Amino acid sequence: MTIANESDVEWTDIDEGDARMRRKQLGEAVAGEELGCSLYELPAGAKSWPYHYHTGNEEAIYVLVGEGMLRLAGESHSLSEGDYVALPADESGAHRVVNDSEGVLRYLAVSTMNDPDVTVYPDSGKLGVFAGSAPGGRDGRTLDGYYRRDGDVDYWE
Numbered sequence: 001m002t003i004a005n006e007s008d009v010e011w012t013d014i015d016e017g018d019a020r021m022r023r024k025q026l027g028e029a030v031a032g033e034e035l036g037c038s039l040y041e042l043p044a045g046a047k048s049w050p051y052h053y054h055t056g057n058e059e060a061i062y063v064l065v066g067e068g069m070l071r072l073a074g075e076s077h078s079l080s081e082g083d084y085v086a087l088p089a090d091e092s093g094a095h096r097v098v099n100d101s102e103g104v105l106r107y108l109a110v111s112t113m114n115d116p117d118v119t120v121y122p123d124s125g126k127l128g129v130f131a132g133s134a135p136g137g138r139d140g141r142t143l144d145g146y147y148r149r150d151g152d153v154d155y156w157e
Contacts, residue, residue, distance in 0.1 A: 004029035006039060020046040027113075036111045036134070042068065042099040050124065053094035056117035057134060059087040059109060061097065066105035071096045079105070094122060111135075116143075125149045 087093035132142035
């Protein structure tokens, strides 16, 4: 058994596109294998990962501090301290966290770490494929990439 204190885990800053956040990979810090957990911090006005859902991994969010908005299955829901939401591994779990408040928003994101997984991005029409290591995992992947959903080809082509 490994115990890690959050204060001993380094922040990773993410600033890509319209996503801006800080992340501490707590599950990785304790060598979690089937359950991932990250602490996220979004400054005022910031957004998390692009709107997406997983086909092979369930996620959950628990708000520690602050207020914000959760886009869930295409609808907006207020988030505040103490809120918990489960995100199923299908289209009904499509989500994105937005800090539309003037303060910091801190939350835990927990996920199963099933491999393989396909992540679908409805807004951009893309999907991500991950094999060999689940999304958020650090093990080497045997296959991963992002593809346009409308890039279908016939099986025999």
